[in-house]
Amino acid sequence: MNWHGKTVGYAITGSHCTFAEVMPQIQRFIDDGANVVPIVSGSVLATDTRFGTSESWLKQLKDITGNDIISTIVEAEPLGPSKLLDVLTIAPCTGNTTSKLANAMTDSPVLMAAKSQMRNGRPLVLAISTNDGLGLNAANIAKLLVTKNIYFVPFGQDSPHGKPNSLVARMELIPEACYAALQGNQLQPMIIERFHSA
Numbered sequence: 300m301n302w303h304g305k306t307v308g309y310a311i312t313g314s315h316c317t318f319a320e321v322m323p324q325i326q327r328f329i330d331d332g333a334n335v336v337p338i339v340s341g342s343v344l345a346t347d348t349r350f351g352t353s354e355s356w357l358k359q360l361k362d363i364t365g366n367d368i369i370s371t372i373v374e375a376e377p378l379g380p381s382k383l384l385d386v387l388t389i390a391p392c393t394g395n396t397t398s399k400l401a402n403a404m405t406d407s408p409v410l411m412a413a414k415s416q417m418r419n420g421r422p423l424v425l426a427i428s429t430n431d432g433l434g435l436n437a438a439n440i441a442k443l444l445v446t447k448n449i450y451f452v453p454f455g456q457d458s459p460h461g462k463p464n465s466l467v468a469r470m471e472l473i474p475e476a477c478y479a480a481l482q483g484n485q486l487q488p489m490i491i492e493r494f495h496s497a
Contacts, residue, residue, distance in 0.1 A: 300478045302333035307477065308378070308387035308416070309335050310409040311360070313342030314428035315350045317391040320470040321426070324390070325363050327474050336384065337361070338369040340396070340409045375408040379415030386477045387416040387423050390452065390470065394429030394436045401439035417448060422480035426452035426473055432466025440466075450480040455493035469493055 307328050311321065328335050337360045347353055361368055369375050378384060389396060389409060396409060405414050416423045425443065429436050433456070443449050452468035453476065469491060479486040 300331050300474060302328055302331040302474075302478075304332070305385045305481075306334045306336060306383055308338060308384040308412055309364070310338040310340075310387060310389040310412055311343050312340040312389060312391060312393045312396045312407075312409055313346065314391035314393050315342075315346070315348040317428050317467070317470060318350060318356055321390050321473065322359060322363065324470060324473040325360070328477075329363060329365075331474070334366070335364040336366055336369065336378075337364050338375060338408055338412050340407050341370075344370050369408050369412070372405075372408050372411045375411035375415065378412050379418050382419050382421075384412075384416060384421065386421065386481055387412055388426060388452075388473060388477055389413065389423070390426030390468070390473050391428035392425045392468075394427075394431050394439075397425070397427060397429060397436055397443065398439045400425075401442040420448055422448055422450055422477070422483075424450045424452060424473070424477050424480050426468035426470060426476075427454050428467045430462055430465045432464060434464040450476060450485050451489055452476040453486060453489050453491045455491045457493045467493055 454468040457467040476486040
């Protein structure tokens with residue numbers, strides 16, 4: 300994929316267990332010539348977990364992209380008028396973010412960036428990671444599935460027996476899904492078997 304001359308917004312929300320999966324995808328965008336603008340939610344900005352400290356993840360994000368991290372609503376707001384982003388991906392996109400996006404709530408820099416992208420009629424690509432994707436959040440995912448200019452990284456159940464409501468995107472397909480979205484296409488198949496789990 301040739302990303303030269305394209306600016307990719309890469310927003311990360313608090314599915315901390317998937318951070319190690321998404322960082323290599325950011326590097327792929329860079330390696331293929333994209334300018335990547337990093338955006339983080341408050342959870343990413345301030346939460347240390349067993350998967351790593353916020354400081355270490357933020358440093359890695361800045362080192363990979365070479366750009367300052369957008370971490371406030373005020374910093375994210377100009378993305379709309381400037382029309383800076385050719386495509387925006389939220390990866391991982393938590394159930395909380397999915398719910399708010401589907402119900403037109405804008406209370407974080409990630410959601411402000413998404414609102415700006417939708418205002419401009421440009422593609423927004425979601426890589427969902429939520430324990431209730433087939434529970435209460437199923438209705439929100441359904442609303443987004445039929446929303447113009449919103450696309451999904453192919454997703455499936457990550458633990459059908461252990462967590463039957465959980466849905467997670469196949470993170471290694473983020474660049475491919477974004478590339479398809481730039482052409483106005485949903486990467487297919489969209490609903491996949493993520494992997495086998497007992």
